[in-house]
Amino acid sequence: MEDLFSEIEAPEREEIIALRKELEEQNYRYYVLNAPTMSDREFDQKMRRLQDLEKYHPEMDDPKSPTKHVGSDLSKKSGFLQITHKYPMLSLANTYSREEVEDWVKKLPQDVEIVCELKFDGLSISLWYEDGLLTHAVTRGDGVKGDDVLNNIKTIPSIPWTLPQIAGMESPRFLEMRGEVLLPWKNFERLNQEREMDEEPLFANPRNAASGTLKLQDAKEVARRGLDTYLYYMLGDNLPADTHYDRLQSARRWGFPISEHVEVCHSVDEVMAYINTWDTKRKDLPVATDGIVLKVNNLQQQQALGYTAKTPRWPIAYKFPAEKQLTLLRSITYQVGRTGVITPVANLDPVQLSGTVVQRATLHNEDFIRSLHIQEGDRVWVEKGGEIIPKITGKEEDNIDENNYSYTFPTVCPECGATLVRVEGEAAWRCPNETNCPPQIKGKLEHFVSRKAMNIDGLGTETIDLLYSQHLLHDIADIYNLKATDIARQERLGEKSAQNILDGIERSKQVPWARVLFALGIKMVGETTAKKIARRFPSINALQQADREQLTAIEDVGEQIADNVVAWLHEPANLALVERLAEAGLTMTAEENDNVMGNALEGKTIVISGTFTQHSRDEYKTLIEAYGGKNSGSVSSKTSFILAGENMGPEKRKKAETLGVALLTEDEFLQLINTNTTK
């Protein structure tokens, strides 16, 4: 009997082992690689299943099981100092079920107050203030130890570096503020656009992008990407207030960024109303949220509720269901990008998703299609990846075994018929016919005129299509041969548009060398890389002499980029192109002040004077540089503005007045970098 019993249970034991392995791997993919291959929901479901199985199999107990510890974002080669948390950073119990939220509320004491907050979808951070100074910023890590990413955290303008003295509020010797580091949607989209241009892998969502950014060893790049934060939890000794809500209010007075959407609720109905409201309204927020967090307000009641092994009992997270839909995959077509990459596209029966109708979604590449056994006619799941480009994430039922599955990726370009190539180590197939494949030609033209490149107004996709089909545009140098009459005689375009376009073309001749280099559309040379290359090689002539070694010596220029640059510049057709562009009068040499990173204080020379309350002088210096500005010691006609604190030197003030140089207060300055960078 006993044998039979254990035989029946053997599959469950195997399942436990398999689930543990799978969940560990997903934890690593999520926290360390920032590239999960499982949806949050699926992860949570599997975790639940494992918890249930473990309950029935106490003999399989294992303290290393993923049910017993939080996922770890520690990476051995991170290069950050690891710090032990003063208080362990536990995760939250979570649920997708509104009934479970109701049950949780009903089990609490009668008179309880519940604070409802948004659950921000970034990564958690713990900020340490010792004697009023921000001394460490520690990631969750494995919950016990985390990485100290202070330098990167200091690029976030809303985080105070010191606690101000406030009348009636005692500054604690030690204060810990916990919260979420986020990349606002706008900055996330901008970053992904840049990465697409640079042909770097895209971040699937703002959380992964924020996490990848916070782990960079380059604070300037972190600043440029524009992280933001909301803080939601205060810890320490002798802290103000005895409720969570009041503590958040104190934190706000200290200058911490606290969400405005925190509410105290007194009943299940109020909690449900909050959830219902934010299920819809969250879509209008500038940052990603993935649920609601409910917290018992009274700290004494919190303490009385205590902890389970992994999570405290006083908070719970309700997670919004993922926005995905099942629909019919009508057909797969293939799209040719600017650089010849072939992207398989799913053509779908239209479905409603996050407020829009979706009919097309990316299938990424051949390997992706094969790994999911996808075929035309399947019912597939479509999701909005990071809410921009919809993507297929799976199929309803995968009942095909490997032997019965057949799928062939096209061998020739759907646009020009050239034989496709697949570079070893790359997932993508490409059309190699760079100079004669229509979407590649049009793509290059569109890239060349785009805002961050030559910024030629009036030459949009449609106009380029039109001029291309009329044989007036075939390569980027043709733009500079366009005549008013050529344009004006096109349908829809009159003399006025023609003049507009020609003015834009004329203005583009002033665009600095770094942007011209970016505009050329060399593979993997994005905006930032172009700037770095242009700084080291300040003219096209200098760059033409550059070899692989000199190029790879530039920060962030790897061998592949270097090879692309050298190959591009030695291709006879491109040499001719460059010559024609130079003849047309484009800027092919750097001006002295082209060398700054593109961000809020780009091109600005700023003088710091006086004493400050929110940051020290040195900190302001760092901020100015981190945002692309130049700090200078003396006021002159070149000074863009003065960052003026209390007791500014009378000499400087006089000089500023004479020269008409503006004075900005600390607040105005912080607002300037804030609004121009992250909002």
Ligand code: IVH
């Ligand atoms: S409270 C002990 N409040 O969600 C309670 N967490 O899934 C500490 N999160 O690890 C956390 N928004 O990174 C709290 N308003 C909020 C939150 C929040 C997002 C994150 C946090 C936590 C994770 C759990």
